[in-house]
Amino acid sequence: MTDLNVHSGEATLAGEVRGDGPALVFLHAGVADRRMWDGVVETVAGTHRTVAYDRRGFGGTPPHKEAYSHTNDLLAVLDAAGISHATLVGCSQGGKVALDFTLAHPERVSALVLVAPAVGGAPAVDTFPQDVEALLEDLEAAEESEDLDRLNLLEARVWLDGVLGAEGRVQGDLRDLFVEMNGVALQAAPQVGEETPPPPAWPRLGEIAVPTLLVWGDLDFPHAQERCQTMSELIPDARGRVMHGTAHLPSFEDPESFSTLLTDFLTEVEQTDRP
Template sequence: MSAVRVDVTLSDGATLAVTRWPGEGPAVVLLHAGVADRRSWTAVADELAGEGLDLVAYDRRGFGESPAHAEGSEATHLGDLVEVIDRLDVGRAVVVGNSMGGALALDLALTEPTRVAAVLLIGAAVSGMTDDDTPFDWTPDPATGPLMEALDEASGSGDVDAQVGLLAHLWLDGPTSDVGRVTGAPRELFARMNERILEVDAADDAGDAGLDAWTRLGAVEAPVLATWGALDIPADEPFYAETARRIGQGPGRVLPGVAHLPGLEQPALVADLVREVVHGRAV
């Protein structure tokens, strides 16, 4: 089925940009990373075309074509997600979350379990994640540390081109890989998405629901498959593994040859993961 634009106007009057690939089969909600927007799922949806799935991807507030939170707004990304599901009559869905989208998927699974059939995590953050209760600390590795320092410097000087380039090396290529490992259309799309994110410049905590999912992961009822890229930030990998351990549904899965945004560089790989979770073969 071809993509259809089905924007959703929320109860506070804000309108979120939504793309739907309608189908008669299971519903799948695709939640983008904090360095992406809904366009990061287009190639994955194209790989799944013709399989009857009802796919939904939308821009959270402050990303892509969705407006940022209005001044004084108390809206949360979690509340927005519930409204999108309800207004599109999605029903019980498989929820796929990359990075910050993964944190949102887990928030939904904990607070609205009847809406979630299963969860696929890809390099997922977790609300309330900390190293205070782990045997390991988050310490940047020799490849990541200089990139983050350079990114801070570029941000302070307002150099958008430098910021986008450094973000691409960090999240798309992976910090331990050569800059420019991922080329062509995926890199161009990454740049466009992040130019928009930097233009909006939303506060880091905008839309935060204030949940502590990190200490409640064992309470997630839906089947969960936790995955992460082998080329992702090394310091983050113990947290991905710890997330899988706390959920207790398997050791997690390392995806070879990809970094933090597998859907951009290997959409067929991510489409296969979606198929596994939808059809109950992975979890």
């Protein structure tokens, strides 16, 4: 493993590079940092060059009070690592970064793997099932009271256990790591500058011209699952896969099963690209 420290604006983005071969860049969720990918990277670094980095205010990347662009930060990472084009693997907010970057710099992306991605401009959700609504109200109350410890535990309930899963479903090292990663992000959030928003991606999904894999868990928000299914139909060369018994972070919960989906997809894409 080689450390990667990338300057973008006033920020120094902390990352790491492993392995050799076609490039894979991993983009973490908004409740995690690059460590959420460790179980996957350990598997695929034998056949690929992997890059994982922490966005501003996450993990080893300190926050800065400056306007910034996630797209520009990712471009700086690719350039610093000497990567001309890569497969982007993004979860949740990391998936949004991957989508926005692909639309802005299509020549730098060879394929997309989107795990329960957020999407700019996606249809708004007006109503939730009653039990889900109650969880969201608890989250909102914790945010308003600025009780970060309680908020962290509630976010573990929502994003790790899943709104359709039992409370405390995921335990042990995974839960401890989630709470640690998300705790850093919650503490840093007030010091992160304002993001310059990219154009909404949802109306432009039909423009994505690279092979795309969408993955989601069946214990995630119902609207998130429906959105992934719709995206697999709107993106021209896309396919969708459900990971049963997982929630919003299926690649973190079950890296072995996710790695199988990922390597199968990469094999398909790379064989197609061969002359």
